[in-house]
């Protein structure tokens with residue numbers, strides 16, 4: 187089946203003329219039609235645009251254009267702006283909003299010839315770990331539809347796992363590409379802060395937000411990252427560093443690679459099968475010639491409280507612009523103040539309101555020093571833990587999440603339990619460094635487990651090389667959900 191190809195395989199077949207972009211797009215659109223009623227990975231399917239783009243890709247190829255993503259069907263998280271295509275960030279407050287411009291990361295994919303299949307479901311403004319906070323209903327996990335796909339980029343993860351896209355973009359502020367990829371048995375990479383432009387990404391927490399990529403192999407991640415990485419004059423936080431050739435970094439050789447295993451990432455209360463699978467994956471890296479050693483990241487326990495002060499603080503400021511006047515539906519009440527109150531009161535969901543209140547409190551006069559400023563200082567300590575670790579090791583291997591995918595509804599009323607599903611991903615976001623996840627096993631219920639590989643800022647090549655070497659030796663990433 188065409189939908190079973192990996193991105194890299196599809197590239198080769200398109201290049202060889204064995205398949206057309208139109209056939210590939212049609213196969214994916216058909217699969218989307220068949221599975222969407224069960225999964226709800228997409229908020230918008232752009233069928234006509236996709237077919238047009240695919241025809242265009244076939245025409246370009248006939249004219250000897252060989253752009254890397256020519257004809258590759260991809261899904262885009264609905265927090266990334268797409269000109270002319272509704273973009274909601276999973277929020278009712280942006281219902282019906284059609285952006286006048288396209289996010290740089292998306293534009294770069296389109297310029298490289300990619301075919302956008304649609305916009306994927308997300309927790310509202312990317313706040314959540316299950317997509318249950320979407321204003322448009324939850325996405326379901328392709329491995330077990332009674333379970334969450336993770337979040338906030340749950341739609342993108344589910345779409346790639348269920349063969350409803352060859353790859354996808356998501357965003358990661360505290361784990362939102364890594365955690366859902368782990369829950370859905372696919373691969374994802376959160377680049378270093380500054381590696382990919384945030385222009386056109388609807389801001390949640392600006393010092394943490396980063397566009398990430400999903401695929402069914404590390405090799406696919408390398409292709410997608412290569413297409414979107416690099417400086418953008420429209421985002422002053424994007425680094426003026428040229429993007430390396432990530433695919434060229436995949437040598438298959440990790441002999442001598444120093445892999446650190448942080449003791450703080452194996453904690454009481456985690457699912458024993460997750461620990462077993464991750465330790466077995468680390469043994470596999472050793473068998474491939476890596477030098478594994480124990481390390482410590484002593485401030486790990488503060489990542490959760492630090493993140494839940496900094497991210498809501500930044501969110502409370504970023505979300506002030508959604509007032510019913512400039513974008514989305516307006517609940518007009520005569521006086522402007524009442525209009526703001528009615529619009530925001532009705533259209534924001536409970537988690538978004540919780541974060542706005544938390545953040546506004548942490549930033550308020552008298553509490554700023556005690557909460558926000560203190561959190562920033564501890565963030566530096568967390569970053570210094572990594573600096574020290576990376577003086578000794580090249581990458582860090584750890585679980586991506588403490589458990590496999592939980593049941594829909596299981597944590598929906600318990601914010602803290604929900605927040606805890608990101609304990610292993612938050613630190614890399616706070617430190618602005620690279621974090622990737624690859625499938626490394628399954629639990630007794632047949633749910634996927636993820637191995638997280640963390641690397642120093644801007645060392646995506648080494649992280650991808652380790653992930654790819656692991657996948658050359660194992661087959662976990664080739665398993666498909668029983669749909």
Ligand code: GLN
Nearest residue numbers: 312313314359360361362
């Ligand atoms: N789950 C975390 C949160 O709710 C991280 C979300 C994200 O990375 N966007 O904030």
